[in-house]
Amino acid sequence: MNIVENIKALLKEAGLYHSMGLLSEAMGKYKKAVEMIEDNEQLKSRTNLIDGISKKINLLEKDMHKVEAAADKPEVSAKVQDLIKKLFTVAEDKNQDAVALDGAIALAKFGQHERALLEFKELLAKDSVRVVAAKNIIRCHMANTSVDAAVDQYEQWLSSDLFVPGELNKLRFFLESLMKKEGVEKKLLPAETPAATPEPTIEMPEVEEAEIAVLEIEEDEDHDDEVLDINSIGITLDSGPRKGDIVELDVSFQSGNVISLLITHTDTDLIELFSVGETLHNIQFYSSIAMFGGSGIVDTKTHIESGPRRGDYSIDLKVVGT
Amino acid sequence: MAIFNIKKREIECKIVYYGPGRCGKTTNLEYIFKAYKKQVEGEMVSVNTEGDRTLFFDFLPIGLGKIKGCEVKIQLYTVPGQVQYSSTRKLVLRGVDGVIFVADSLEVRREKNMISLKDLQQNLKEYGISLFKIPLVIQHNKRDLAEQGFPLMSIEQMERDLNRQLKVPSFPASAFTGQGVGATLKECMKLTLKSLQKEMQIG
Numbered sequence: 001m002n003i004v005e006n007i008k009a010l011l012k013e014a015g016l017y018h019s020m021g022l023l024s025e026a027m028g029k030y031k032k033a034v035e036m037i038e039d040n041e042q043l044k045s046r047t048n049l050i051d052g053i054s055k056k057i058n059l060l061e062k063d064m065h066k067v068e069a070a071a072d073k074p075e076v077s078a079k080v081q082d083l084i085k086k087l088f089t090v091a092e093d094k095n096q097d098a099v100a101l102d103g104a105i106a107l108a109k110f111g112q113h114e115r116a117l118l119e120f121k122e123l124l125a126k127d128s129v130r131v132v133a134a135k136n137i138i139r140c141h142m143a144n145t146s147v148d149a150a151v152d153q154y155e156q157w158l159s160s161d162l163f164v165p166g167e168l169n170k171l172r173f174f175l176e177s178l179m180k181k182e183g184v185e186k187k188l189l190p191a192e193t194p195a196a197t198p199e200p201t202i203e204m205p206e207v208e209e210a211e212i213a214v215l216e217i218e219e220d221e222d223h224d225d226e227v228l229d230i231n232s233i234g235i236t237l238d239s240g241p242r243k244g245d246i247v248e249l250d251v252s253f254q255s256g257n258v259i260s261l262l263i264t265h266t267d268t269d270l271i272e273l274f275s276v277g278e279t280l281h282n283i284q285f286y287s288s289i290a291m292f293g294g295s296g297i298v299d300t301k302t303h304i305e306s307g308p309r310r311g312d313y314s315i316d317l318k319v320v321g322t
Numbered sequence: 323m324a325i326f327n328i329k330k331r332e333i334e335c336k337i338v339y340y341g342p343g344r345c346g347k348t349t350n351l352e353y354i355f356k357a358y359k360k361q362v363e364g365e366m367v368s369v370n371t372e373g374d375r376t377l378f379f380d381f382l383p384i385g386l387g388k389i390k391g392c393e394v395k396i397q398l399y400t401v402p403g404q405v406q407y408s409s410t411r412k413l414v415l416r417g418v419d420g421v422i423f424v425a426d427s428l429e430v431r432r433e434k435n436m437i438s439l440k441d442l443q444q445n446l447k448e449y450g451i452s453l454f455k456i457p458l459v460i461q462h463n464k465r466d467l468a469e470q471g472f473p474l475m476s477i478e479q480m481e482r483d484l485n486r487q488l489k490v491p492s493f494p495a496s497a498f499t500g501q502g503v504g505a506t507l508k509e510c511m512k513l514t515l516k517s518l519q520k521e522m523q524i525g
Contacts, residue, residue: 009471012471013472013473016467016470016472017428017430020344021343021344021373021374021375022344022428022430022431025428025430025431028430063373066372066373067372067373067375069372070371070372071371072406072407073377073378073410074371074377076369076377076378080367080369080378083367083381084378087381087397088413088416090416090417109409109413110378110410110413
Protein backbone atom coordinates (compact mmCIF):
# COMPACT_ATOMS: atom_id res chain seq x y z
CA MET A 1 0.00 0.00 0.00
CA ASN A 2 1.48 3.35 -0.97
CA ILE A 3 1.48 6.35 1.30
CA VAL A 4 -1.60 7.94 -0.24
CA GLU A 5 -3.63 4.79 0.17
CA ASN A 6 -2.42 4.50 3.73
CA ILE A 7 -3.58 7.98 4.53
CA LYS A 8 -6.92 7.36 2.80
CA ALA A 9 -7.42 4.17 4.85
CA LEU A 10 -6.60 6.00 8.05
CA LEU A 11 -9.08 8.75 7.28
CA LYS A 12 -11.76 6.22 6.39
CA GLU A 13 -11.19 4.41 9.66
CA ALA A 14 -11.22 7.67 11.58
CA GLY A 15 -14.51 8.65 9.95
CA LEU A 16 -16.07 5.30 10.81
CA TYR A 17 -14.93 5.41 14.42
CA HIS A 18 -16.24 8.96 14.75
CA SER A 19 -19.62 7.88 13.40
CA MET A 20 -19.66 4.93 15.83
CA GLY A 21 -18.88 7.16 18.78
CA LEU A 22 -15.40 5.69 19.23
CA LEU A 23 -14.03 9.17 19.62
CA SER A 24 -10.56 8.60 21.02
CA GLU A 25 -9.93 5.88 18.42
CA ALA A 26 -11.00 8.33 15.68
CA MET A 27 -8.69 10.98 17.09
CA GLY A 28 -5.79 8.53 17.08
CA LYS A 29 -6.31 7.76 13.39
CA TYR A 30 -6.63 11.44 12.39
CA LYS A 31 -3.44 12.29 14.24
CA LYS A 32 -1.59 9.41 12.65
CA ALA A 33 -2.75 10.61 9.22
CA VAL A 34 -1.50 14.13 9.97
CA GLU A 35 1.88 12.74 11.06
CA MET A 36 2.20 10.76 7.83
CA ILE A 37 1.41 13.81 5.72
CA GLU A 38 3.90 15.95 7.62
CA ASP A 39 6.61 13.31 7.25
CA ASN A 40 6.18 13.05 3.46
CA GLU A 41 7.26 16.29 1.85
CA GLN A 42 6.77 14.95 -1.67
CA LEU A 43 2.96 14.78 -1.16
CA LYS A 44 0.97 17.32 -3.14
CA SER A 45 -1.38 19.79 -1.41
CA ARG A 46 -0.06 18.88 2.03
CA THR A 47 -1.31 22.09 3.60
CA ASN A 48 -4.81 21.62 2.19
CA LEU A 49 -4.90 18.04 3.40
CA ILE A 50 -3.78 19.01 6.91
CA ASP A 51 -6.33 21.87 7.01
CA GLY A 52 -9.10 19.45 6.03
CA ILE A 53 -8.10 16.98 8.73
CA SER A 54 -7.81 19.78 11.31
CA LYS A 55 -11.44 20.71 10.65
CA LYS A 56 -12.47 17.10 11.26
CA ILE A 57 -10.36 17.04 14.43
CA ASN A 58 -12.12 20.22 15.64
CA LEU A 59 -15.53 18.62 15.14
CA LEU A 60 -14.32 15.52 16.93
CA GLU A 61 -13.02 17.59 19.85
CA LYS A 62 -16.42 19.28 20.17
CA ASP A 63 -18.12 15.89 20.36
CA MET A 64 -15.59 14.69 22.93
CA HIS A 65 -16.23 17.78 25.00
CA LYS A 66 -20.03 17.20 24.86
CA VAL A 67 -19.62 13.63 26.08
CA GLU A 68 -17.30 14.70 28.89
CA ALA A 69 -19.65 17.52 29.92
CA ALA A 70 -22.77 15.30 30.00
CA ALA A 71 -24.02 14.77 33.54
CA ASP A 72 -23.31 11.35 34.94
CA LYS A 73 -26.81 10.82 36.25
CA PRO A 74 -29.21 13.48 34.97
CA GLU A 75 -32.81 13.62 36.10
CA VAL A 76 -34.90 11.61 33.64
CA SER A 77 -38.61 11.73 32.79
CA ALA A 78 -41.24 10.67 35.32
CA LYS A 79 -42.09 7.71 33.07
CA VAL A 80 -38.51 6.42 33.19
CA GLN A 81 -38.38 7.07 36.94
CA ASP A 82 -41.52 4.96 37.36
CA LEU A 83 -39.88 2.21 35.33
CA ILE A 84 -36.75 2.37 37.48
CA LYS A 85 -38.93 1.95 40.57
CA LYS A 86 -40.80 -0.95 38.99
CA LEU A 87 -37.72 -2.78 37.77
CA PHE A 88 -35.32 -2.15 40.61
CA THR A 89 -37.51 -2.37 43.69
CA VAL A 90 -36.33 -5.49 45.44
CA ALA A 91 -38.69 -5.65 48.41
CA GLU A 92 -41.43 -8.18 47.90
CA ASP A 93 -42.72 -7.41 51.33
CA LYS A 94 -46.40 -7.03 51.84
CA ASN A 95 -45.59 -4.01 53.96
CA GLN A 96 -46.43 -1.14 51.64
CA ASP A 97 -44.16 1.27 53.46
CA ALA A 98 -41.16 -1.03 52.99
CA VAL A 99 -41.94 -1.34 49.28
CA ALA A 100 -42.32 2.44 48.95
CA LEU A 101 -39.01 2.91 50.76
CA ASP A 102 -37.29 0.46 48.44
CA GLY A 103 -38.68 2.29 45.40
CA ALA A 104 -37.32 5.59 46.65
CA ILE A 105 -33.93 3.96 47.33
CA ALA A 106 -33.87 2.64 43.74
CA LEU A 107 -34.49 6.20 42.47
CA ALA A 108 -31.66 7.54 44.61
CA LYS A 109 -29.29 4.85 43.37
CA PHE A 110 -30.00 5.92 39.80
CA GLY A 111 -29.26 9.52 40.76
CA GLN A 112 -32.91 10.66 40.71
CA HIS A 113 -32.36 12.56 43.93
CA GLU A 114 -35.06 15.21 43.64
CA ARG A 115 -37.93 12.75 43.37
CA ALA A 116 -36.28 10.36 45.80
CA LEU A 117 -36.09 13.18 48.36
CA LEU A 118 -39.81 13.91 47.97
CA GLU A 119 -40.66 10.26 48.47
CA PHE A 120 -38.35 9.84 51.47
CA LYS A 121 -39.89 12.94 53.06
CA GLU A 122 -43.38 11.44 52.68
CA LEU A 123 -42.12 8.28 54.38
CA LEU A 124 -41.05 10.24 57.46
CA ALA A 125 -44.70 10.00 58.49
CA LYS A 126 -44.47 6.19 58.64
CA ASP A 127 -43.22 4.82 61.96
CA SER A 128 -41.74 1.60 60.57
CA VAL A 129 -39.45 3.28 58.03
CA ARG A 130 -38.95 6.78 59.47
CA VAL A 131 -35.31 6.46 60.53
CA VAL A 132 -34.22 4.66 57.34
CA ALA A 133 -36.03 7.28 55.25
CA ALA A 134 -34.25 10.02 57.23
CA LYS A 135 -30.86 8.39 56.66
CA ASN A 136 -31.59 8.31 52.95
CA ILE A 137 -32.58 11.98 52.98
CA ILE A 138 -29.18 12.72 54.50
CA ARG A 139 -27.52 10.53 51.86
CA CYS A 140 -29.40 12.31 49.03
CA HIS A 141 -28.33 15.72 50.33
CA MET A 142 -24.73 14.58 50.59
CA ALA A 143 -24.80 13.23 47.02
CA ASN A 144 -26.92 15.83 45.32
CA THR A 145 -26.58 19.11 47.14
CA SER A 146 -24.02 19.58 49.86
CA VAL A 147 -22.78 18.63 53.31
CA ASP A 148 -24.30 21.88 54.60
CA ALA A 149 -27.72 20.88 53.30
CA ALA A 150 -27.46 17.57 55.14
CA VAL A 151 -26.39 19.34 58.33
CA ASP A 152 -29.24 21.86 58.00
CA GLN A 153 -31.69 19.00 57.63
CA TYR A 154 -30.35 17.30 60.76
CA GLU A 155 -30.58 20.54 62.72
CA GLN A 156 -34.18 21.01 61.59
CA TRP A 157 -35.02 17.56 62.90
CA LEU A 158 -33.15 18.33 66.10
CA SER A 159 -35.42 21.25 66.80
CA SER A 160 -38.60 19.41 65.83
CA ASP A 161 -40.36 16.62 67.67
CA LEU A 162 -40.35 14.20 64.74
CA PHE A 163 -37.72 11.92 66.28
CA VAL A 164 -37.02 10.74 69.81
CA PRO A 165 -33.50 11.49 71.16
CA GLY A 166 -32.28 7.92 70.48
CA GLU A 167 -33.28 8.19 66.82
CA LEU A 168 -31.72 11.63 66.49
CA ASN A 169 -28.47 10.30 67.87
CA LYS A 170 -28.52 7.47 65.33
CA LEU A 171 -28.97 10.06 62.58
CA ARG A 172 -26.18 12.18 64.02
CA PHE A 173 -23.74 9.24 64.04
CA PHE A 174 -24.78 8.37 60.50
CA LEU A 175 -24.25 11.91 59.20
CA GLU A 176 -20.95 12.30 61.05
CA SER A 177 -19.65 9.06 59.54
CA LEU A 178 -20.67 10.17 56.03
CA MET A 179 -18.98 13.55 56.56
CA LYS A 180 -15.86 11.82 57.82
CA LYS A 181 -15.74 9.78 54.61
CA GLU A 182 -15.92 13.07 52.71
CA GLY A 183 -13.05 14.41 54.80
CA VAL A 184 -15.26 16.79 56.79
CA GLU A 185 -14.54 16.67 60.51
CA LYS A 186 -17.52 18.31 62.15
CA LYS A 187 -19.18 17.52 65.43
CA LEU A 188 -22.91 17.93 65.45
CA LEU A 189 -25.11 18.87 68.35
CA PRO A 190 -26.36 15.75 70.08
CA ALA A 191 -29.99 15.25 70.95
CA GLU A 192 -30.54 15.84 74.60
CA THR A 193 -32.62 13.44 76.64
CA PRO A 194 -35.24 15.67 78.17
CA ALA A 195 -34.70 16.13 81.89
CA ALA A 196 -37.56 14.98 84.10
CA THR A 197 -39.94 17.90 84.13
CA PRO A 198 -40.69 18.97 87.69
CA GLU A 199 -44.34 18.69 88.47
CA PRO A 200 -45.87 22.13 88.43
CA THR A 201 -46.73 23.48 91.85
CA ILE A 202 -50.40 24.04 92.31
CA GLU A 203 -50.86 27.53 93.45
CA MET A 204 -53.36 27.57 96.23
CA PRO A 205 -55.40 30.65 96.86
CA GLU A 206 -54.60 32.36 100.08
CA VAL A 207 -57.11 31.33 102.69
CA GLU A 208 -57.88 32.27 106.20
CA GLU A 209 -56.73 29.99 109.01
CA ALA A 210 -60.30 29.16 109.82
CA GLU A 211 -60.85 27.85 106.35
CA ILE A 212 -57.81 25.56 106.57
CA ALA A 213 -59.55 23.49 109.17
CA VAL A 214 -62.43 23.03 106.75
CA LEU A 215 -60.13 22.13 103.88
CA GLU A 216 -58.28 19.49 105.87
CA ILE A 217 -58.85 16.18 104.24
CA GLU A 218 -60.10 13.50 106.50
CA GLU A 219 -57.72 10.65 106.91
CA ASP A 220 -59.14 7.61 105.26
CA GLU A 221 -58.61 4.54 107.33
CA ASP A 222 -58.73 2.23 104.37
CA HIS A 223 -56.07 3.30 101.88
CA ASP A 224 -56.45 0.03 100.03
CA ASP A 225 -55.35 1.41 96.71
CA GLU A 226 -52.15 2.80 98.08
CA VAL A 227 -50.60 -0.58 98.83
CA LEU A 228 -48.39 -1.94 96.09
CA ASP A 229 -48.74 -5.49 94.83
CA ILE A 230 -46.69 -7.50 97.28
CA ASN A 231 -45.04 -10.69 96.08
CA SER A 232 -43.57 -11.89 99.37
CA ILE A 233 -42.74 -10.82 102.91
CA GLY A 234 -39.82 -11.39 105.24
CA ILE A 235 -40.48 -11.87 108.96
CA THR A 236 -37.85 -11.99 111.68
CA LEU A 237 -38.63 -14.66 114.26
CA ASP A 238 -38.23 -13.19 117.73
CA SER A 239 -38.77 -16.30 119.81
CA GLY A 240 -38.27 -20.07 119.79
CA PRO A 241 -35.23 -22.07 118.62
CA ARG A 242 -35.06 -20.12 115.31
CA LYS A 243 -35.05 -16.74 117.06
CA GLY A 244 -33.40 -14.09 114.88
CA ASP A 245 -33.94 -16.03 111.63
CA ILE A 246 -35.66 -14.25 108.74
CA VAL A 247 -38.40 -16.35 107.16
CA GLU A 248 -39.60 -15.44 103.70
CA LEU A 249 -43.20 -16.25 102.80
CA ASP A 250 -44.86 -15.96 99.39
CA VAL A 251 -48.08 -14.00 99.11
CA SER A 252 -50.75 -16.29 97.70
CA PHE A 253 -53.40 -13.62 97.31
CA GLN A 254 -53.81 -9.89 97.85
CA SER A 255 -56.92 -7.83 98.21
CA GLY A 256 -56.14 -4.18 98.85
CA ASN A 257 -54.01 -3.98 101.94
CA VAL A 258 -54.81 -7.52 103.05
CA ILE A 259 -52.37 -10.21 101.98
CA SER A 260 -52.87 -13.95 102.33
CA LEU A 261 -50.03 -16.28 103.31
CA LEU A 262 -49.93 -20.07 103.45
CA ILE A 263 -47.98 -21.75 106.25
CA THR A 264 -47.31 -25.47 106.29
CA HIS A 265 -48.56 -27.38 109.34
CA THR A 266 -44.98 -28.43 110.13
CA ASP A 267 -43.81 -24.83 110.61
CA THR A 268 -45.03 -24.62 114.19
CA ASP A 269 -42.92 -21.58 115.14
CA LEU A 270 -44.63 -19.53 112.49
CA ILE A 271 -48.07 -20.85 113.25
CA GLU A 272 -47.63 -19.71 116.82
CA LEU A 273 -46.30 -16.34 115.72
CA PHE A 274 -49.46 -15.47 113.83
CA SER A 275 -52.07 -14.90 116.56
CA VAL A 276 -55.24 -13.14 115.46
CA GLY A 277 -55.20 -9.44 116.42
CA GLU A 278 -51.47 -9.34 117.05
CA THR A 279 -49.39 -6.63 115.36
CA LEU A 280 -46.16 -7.80 113.82
CA HIS A 281 -43.42 -5.20 113.43
CA ASN A 282 -40.29 -5.17 111.31
CA ILE A 283 -41.86 -6.96 108.35
CA GLN A 284 -40.11 -6.57 104.98
CA PHE A 285 -42.55 -6.29 102.10
CA TYR A 286 -41.20 -7.21 98.66
CA SER A 287 -42.99 -5.94 95.57
CA SER A 288 -41.74 -6.14 91.98
CA ILE A 289 -40.71 -2.50 92.05
CA ALA A 290 -39.73 -1.83 95.64
CA MET A 291 -38.88 -3.27 99.01
CA PHE A 292 -40.11 -1.55 102.10
CA GLY A 293 -40.40 -2.19 105.81
CA GLY A 294 -43.63 -2.02 107.77
CA SER A 295 -46.08 -3.63 110.17
CA GLY A 296 -49.07 -5.91 109.85
CA ILE A 297 -52.01 -7.02 111.94
CA VAL A 298 -53.00 -10.68 111.82
CA ASP A 299 -56.57 -10.48 110.59
CA THR A 300 -57.53 -14.15 110.35
CA LYS A 301 -55.87 -17.52 110.86
CA THR A 302 -57.67 -20.41 109.17
CA HIS A 303 -56.92 -24.10 109.40
CA ILE A 304 -57.35 -25.59 105.90
CA GLU A 305 -59.76 -28.52 106.12
CA SER A 306 -59.68 -29.86 102.59
CA GLY A 307 -57.81 -29.83 99.29
CA PRO A 308 -54.13 -30.29 98.57
CA ARG A 309 -53.09 -27.92 101.39
CA ARG A 310 -55.27 -29.72 103.94
CA GLY A 311 -53.81 -29.32 107.45
CA ASP A 312 -51.90 -26.12 106.59
CA TYR A 313 -52.85 -22.61 107.71
CA SER A 314 -53.99 -19.59 105.72
CA ILE A 315 -53.12 -16.28 107.35
CA ASP A 316 -54.63 -12.93 106.33
CA LEU A 317 -52.34 -10.07 107.27
CA LYS A 318 -53.47 -6.47 107.13
CA VAL A 319 -50.67 -4.14 106.12
CA VAL A 320 -50.94 -1.16 108.41
CA GLY A 321 -47.78 0.84 108.55
CA THR A 322 -45.21 1.12 105.80
CA MET B 323 -32.93 -14.12 40.29
CA ALA B 324 -35.78 -15.52 38.25
CA ILE B 325 -39.28 -15.07 39.61
CA PHE B 326 -41.45 -18.18 39.74
CA ASN B 327 -45.15 -17.57 40.04
CA ILE B 328 -46.50 -21.00 40.87
CA LYS B 329 -50.12 -19.82 40.91
CA LYS B 330 -49.93 -18.35 37.40
CA ARG B 331 -47.44 -21.02 36.26
CA GLU B 332 -45.12 -18.28 35.08
CA ILE B 333 -41.34 -17.87 35.05
CA GLU B 334 -39.72 -14.48 34.59
CA CYS B 335 -35.97 -14.29 34.12
CA LYS B 336 -33.41 -11.64 33.39
CA ILE B 337 -30.76 -11.64 30.67
CA VAL B 338 -28.22 -8.83 30.56
CA TYR B 339 -26.19 -7.69 27.54
CA TYR B 340 -22.77 -6.68 28.80
CA GLY B 341 -19.72 -5.34 26.99
CA PRO B 342 -17.53 -2.29 26.37
CA GLY B 343 -18.96 1.06 25.33
CA ARG B 344 -20.21 1.30 21.73
CA CYS B 345 -19.87 -2.46 21.12
CA GLY B 346 -23.48 -2.81 19.95
CA LYS B 347 -25.50 -3.92 22.97
CA THR B 348 -28.34 -1.47 22.30
CA THR B 349 -28.22 -2.33 18.58
CA ASN B 350 -28.78 -5.98 19.53
CA LEU B 351 -31.91 -5.05 21.47
CA GLU B 352 -33.14 -2.74 18.73
CA TYR B 353 -32.84 -5.56 16.22
CA ILE B 354 -34.71 -7.97 18.52
CA PHE B 355 -37.42 -5.36 19.02
CA LYS B 356 -37.88 -5.02 15.25
CA ALA B 357 -37.38 -8.62 14.18
CA TYR B 358 -39.24 -10.51 16.91
CA LYS B 359 -42.39 -8.43 17.19
CA LYS B 360 -44.50 -11.46 18.07
CA GLN B 361 -42.44 -12.17 21.14
CA VAL B 362 -42.02 -8.58 22.26
CA GLU B 363 -44.32 -7.76 25.18
CA GLY B 364 -44.21 -4.00 25.38
CA GLU B 365 -42.09 -1.06 24.38
CA MET B 366 -38.35 -1.01 24.35
CA VAL B 367 -37.13 1.61 26.79
CA SER B 368 -33.78 3.27 26.23
CA VAL B 369 -32.31 5.84 28.56
CA ASN B 370 -29.60 7.57 26.58
CA THR B 371 -27.21 10.42 27.15
CA GLU B 372 -25.04 12.56 24.85
CA GLY B 373 -24.09 10.82 21.60
CA ASP B 374 -26.72 8.09 22.01
CA ARG B 375 -24.72 6.40 24.73
CA THR B 376 -26.72 4.28 27.11
CA LEU B 377 -27.09 6.20 30.34
CA PHE B 378 -28.73 3.70 32.67
CA PHE B 379 -30.00 0.71 30.73
CA ASP B 380 -32.15 -0.44 27.83
CA PHE B 381 -35.08 -2.66 28.67
CA LEU B 382 -37.09 -5.00 26.49
CA PRO B 383 -39.57 -7.57 27.82
CA ILE B 384 -40.21 -10.61 25.64
CA GLY B 385 -42.40 -13.69 26.01
CA LEU B 386 -41.51 -17.15 24.79
CA GLY B 387 -44.98 -18.61 25.26
CA LYS B 388 -45.56 -21.84 27.12
CA ILE B 389 -42.74 -24.28 27.76
CA LYS B 390 -43.82 -27.49 29.52
CA GLY B 391 -47.04 -25.78 30.59
CA CYS B 392 -45.24 -22.79 32.03
CA GLU B 393 -45.42 -19.25 30.63
CA VAL B 394 -41.84 -18.03 30.10
CA LYS B 395 -41.12 -14.30 30.18
CA ILE B 396 -37.67 -12.83 29.65
CA GLN B 397 -36.53 -9.34 30.54
CA LEU B 398 -33.65 -8.18 28.37
CA TYR B 399 -31.41 -5.42 29.69
CA THR B 400 -28.28 -3.70 28.49
CA VAL B 401 -25.78 -1.98 30.74
CA PRO B 402 -24.08 1.33 30.03
CA GLY B 403 -20.68 0.48 28.60
CA GLN B 404 -18.77 3.64 29.47
CA VAL B 405 -16.17 3.12 32.17
CA GLN B 406 -17.60 5.81 34.48
CA TYR B 407 -20.98 4.01 34.82
CA SER B 408 -19.60 1.14 36.86
CA SER B 409 -22.09 1.52 39.72
CA THR B 410 -25.03 1.52 37.28
CA ARG B 411 -23.74 -1.64 35.59
CA LYS B 412 -23.65 -3.31 38.97
CA LEU B 413 -27.21 -2.21 39.73
CA VAL B 414 -28.51 -3.56 36.43
CA LEU B 415 -26.74 -6.89 37.02
CA ARG B 416 -28.63 -7.48 40.26
CA GLY B 417 -30.72 -10.63 39.97
CA VAL B 418 -29.29 -11.59 36.57
CA ASP B 419 -29.98 -15.11 35.30
CA GLY B 420 -27.98 -15.10 32.08
CA VAL B 421 -25.41 -12.87 30.37
CA ILE B 422 -24.57 -12.12 26.74
CA PHE B 423 -21.12 -10.60 26.48
CA VAL B 424 -20.96 -8.47 23.34
CA ALA B 425 -17.36 -8.14 22.20
CA ASP B 426 -16.29 -5.56 19.64
CA SER B 427 -14.43 -7.14 16.71
CA LEU B 428 -12.59 -3.94 15.82
CA GLU B 429 -8.87 -4.31 16.42
CA VAL B 430 -8.75 -0.96 18.17
CA ARG B 431 -11.18 -2.26 20.80
CA ARG B 432 -9.24 -5.36 21.79
CA GLU B 433 -8.13 -4.08 25.16
CA LYS B 434 -11.55 -2.60 25.96
CA ASN B 435 -13.15 -6.05 25.46
CA MET B 436 -10.81 -7.60 27.96
CA ILE B 437 -11.26 -4.81 30.50
CA SER B 438 -15.04 -5.14 30.21
CA LEU B 439 -14.98 -8.91 30.71
CA LYS B 440 -12.89 -8.41 33.84
CA ASP B 441 -15.39 -5.78 35.03
CA LEU B 442 -18.23 -8.25 34.48
CA GLN B 443 -16.41 -10.88 36.52
CA GLN B 444 -15.83 -8.40 39.35
CA ASN B 445 -19.43 -7.14 39.41
CA LEU B 446 -20.85 -10.66 39.39
CA LYS B 447 -18.46 -11.64 42.16
CA GLU B 448 -19.88 -8.86 44.29
CA TYR B 449 -23.27 -10.59 44.02
CA GLY B 450 -21.64 -13.93 44.84
CA ILE B 451 -21.92 -15.19 41.24
CA SER B 452 -19.05 -16.81 39.37
CA LEU B 453 -18.41 -15.86 35.76
CA PHE B 454 -17.56 -19.51 35.21
CA LYS B 455 -20.93 -20.69 36.47
CA ILE B 456 -23.49 -18.20 35.18
CA PRO B 457 -25.18 -19.01 31.83
CA LEU B 458 -22.96 -16.98 29.49
CA VAL B 459 -22.68 -16.55 25.74
CA ILE B 460 -20.09 -14.45 23.89
CA GLN B 461 -21.00 -12.54 20.76
CA HIS B 462 -18.25 -11.33 18.40
CA ASN B 463 -20.03 -8.32 17.01
CA LYS B 464 -19.44 -6.04 14.00
CA ARG B 465 -18.25 -8.86 11.74
CA ASP B 466 -19.91 -7.06 8.79
CA LEU B 467 -17.22 -4.38 8.90
CA ALA B 468 -14.69 -6.83 7.44
CA GLU B 469 -16.44 -6.55 4.09
CA GLN B 470 -15.74 -2.83 4.07
CA GLY B 471 -12.06 -3.44 4.68
CA PHE B 472 -11.90 -2.33 8.32
CA PRO B 473 -9.28 -4.01 10.52
CA LEU B 474 -11.04 -6.64 12.63
CA MET B 475 -9.61 -9.25 14.93
CA SER B 476 -9.94 -12.82 13.78
CA ILE B 477 -12.46 -14.99 15.59
CA GLU B 478 -9.56 -17.18 16.73
CA GLN B 479 -7.82 -14.23 18.31
CA MET B 480 -11.01 -13.10 20.05
CA GLU B 481 -11.61 -16.61 21.36
CA ARG B 482 -8.06 -16.71 22.70
CA ASP B 483 -8.50 -13.31 24.33
CA LEU B 484 -11.91 -13.86 25.86
CA ASN B 485 -12.98 -17.48 25.78
CA ARG B 486 -9.79 -19.46 26.40
CA GLN B 487 -10.72 -20.27 29.99
CA LEU B 488 -14.47 -19.79 29.91
CA LYS B 489 -15.13 -22.08 26.94
CA VAL B 490 -18.71 -20.84 26.56
CA PRO B 491 -20.76 -20.83 23.34
CA SER B 492 -19.83 -17.93 21.05
CA PHE B 493 -21.28 -16.47 17.86
CA PRO B 494 -19.99 -14.16 15.16
CA ALA B 495 -22.60 -11.48 14.62
CA SER B 496 -23.59 -8.14 13.22
CA ALA B 497 -26.19 -6.44 15.34
CA PHE B 498 -26.46 -3.85 12.55
CA THR B 499 -27.60 -6.43 9.98
CA GLY B 500 -29.09 -8.83 12.50
CA GLN B 501 -26.79 -11.69 11.61
CA GLY B 502 -26.16 -13.91 14.66
CA VAL B 503 -28.35 -11.79 16.97
CA GLY B 504 -31.16 -14.35 17.24
CA ALA B 505 -28.75 -17.28 17.56
CA THR B 506 -26.89 -15.57 20.40
CA LEU B 507 -30.07 -14.81 22.31
CA LYS B 508 -31.55 -18.25 21.69
CA GLU B 509 -28.43 -19.96 23.07
CA CYS B 510 -28.38 -17.76 26.13
CA MET B 511 -32.09 -18.38 26.81
CA LYS B 512 -31.51 -22.13 26.43
CA LEU B 513 -28.62 -22.08 28.91
CA THR B 514 -30.53 -19.84 31.32
CA LEU B 515 -33.66 -21.99 31.34
CA LYS B 516 -31.60 -25.16 31.75
CA SER B 517 -29.80 -23.59 34.67
CA LEU B 518 -33.10 -22.52 36.27
CA GLN B 519 -34.55 -25.97 35.75
CA LYS B 520 -31.52 -27.47 37.49
CA GLU B 521 -31.88 -24.95 40.31
CA MET B 522 -35.55 -25.85 40.75
CA GLN B 523 -34.76 -29.56 40.87
CA ILE B 524 -32.13 -28.99 43.56
CA GLY B 525 -34.42 -26.63 45.47
